Amino acid sequence: MGLLQLLKSQFLCHLIICYVFLVSGLIINLLQLCTLPVWLVSKQLARRINIRLAYCISSQMVAILEWWSGTECTLYTDPKSYPLYGKENAIVVLNHAFEIDFLCGWTFCERFGVLGSSKVLAKKQLAYVPIIGWMWYFLEIVFCKRKWEEDRRTVNESLEKLRDYPENFWFLLYCEGTRFTPKKHQVSMQVAESKGLSKLKYHLLPRTKGFWVTVQSLRGTAAAVYDSTLNFRNNEMPTLLGLLNGKKYHADLYVRRIPLELIPEDEKECAEWLHKLYQEKDSFQEHYAKTGRFPGPIMSPPRRPWSLINWLFWSCLLLYPLGLLLTQLISSGSVFTIVASVAVCSAASLGVRWMIGQTEIKRASNYGNKEVSLNNN
């Protein structure tokens, strides 16, 4: 292990990174709260400010992936579509099998200049995750309860509000609705069988209703669907903790641009179209498993320095007062103050560990585990 690698694996380094993320995140959340009066005067100005504030948070996580761990992200795509990326609104359909797939998505957002405005159809529970969830509130992220009776209205309403969004955005949809586990795969393939649908090997059966409502609501707003299929070389199973430890992964993303006009308007036809799309995605994964690459040419955008610059800015701003505080603390000699400070630090690191836990598949929800028994009733 090299000296740099040894340094990256040190708990103290992780504590520093988490401290900067936590304190800067809370400051930014506070600044976002201060933009509320701006909404009353100019909604578009408030949105533009929030895009930039959100960038300050999410790009820190991108910096961990791109600069700290040095993870390589390769893009396979058609050269004719490439110039349009980042220059139009798009609905991104991505497979959901990896703990850091959202972060790889963010990395491409960063490289195409849409990180601050990127959106997702996220489960409601994520709205309560401090910093990221609170940031999402101000970004007009669309939340769902994964209960169609309730979601059909709320999801549509939230999407309609994005029609006059002032900057280009990508709207991410994990149509599988939950992360891939062998159990969930087995259950969803039983559902596929009961519906007479072909089986999938690498994906869960997609949920079609959210896709249909998204396409319908964003017609005239989004220009295309970016069908995106992600995998990692050498069967890597990347984790956020791995990234924090400086582990380098190798992500490959295959993107096809499909103009929105090509997607059927009728709900049933749209569902069939999505099922066919997932059959194709499955065949791309099969190709990847056999050859170690996706079809098509590589058109990788290079990493940009902004995420690193943002991280260095917040580090300089926040580590200096921390240093002063620690010096004062030690020189004060007060046992009570020292014990209280250690307790605060421990609570903060437990909090960050809990946030990281939200990305872990072993802590995934039970959604998609039980549907078959419901169907059998």
Ligand SMILES: CC/C=C\C/C=C\C/C=C\C/C=C\C/C=C\C/C=C\CCC(=O)SCCNC(=O)CCNC(=O)[C@H](O)C(C)(C)COP(=O)(O)OP(=O)(O)OC[C@H]1O[C@@H](n2cnc3c(N)ncnc32)[C@H](O)[C@@H]1OP(=O)(O)O
């Ligand atoms: C150039 C570069 C390109 C790309 C770069 C890539 C990406 C970058 C883009 C943007 C990045 C932005 C942000 C990323 C940051 C962070 C994201 C992090 C996390 C968020 C992720 C989540 O929270 S995922 C979970 C929430 N999302 C979803 O669930 C979406 C999908 N779900 C739906 O659409 C659902 O339909 C629903 C949620 C709207 C409603 O849920 P419900 O459960 O009620 O679903 P359904 O009504 O669909 O279910 C009933 C039907 O499903 C059948 N069924 C039953 N069991 C199963 C089963 N196990 N599997 C499949 N289907 C099942 C059932 O029979 C019913 O059938 P019907 O015939 O009645 O439809």
Ligand SMILES: CCCCCCCCCCCCCCCC(=O)OC[C@@H](O)COP(=O)(O)O
């Ligand atoms: C700088 C880094 C410091 C570390 C900070 C950690 C911050 C963690 C931020 C949490 C971001 C939340 C994104 C979670 C993405 C995710 O993958 O959610 C799962 C859902 O799709 C599906 O849920 P499930 O049904 O449980 O599979």
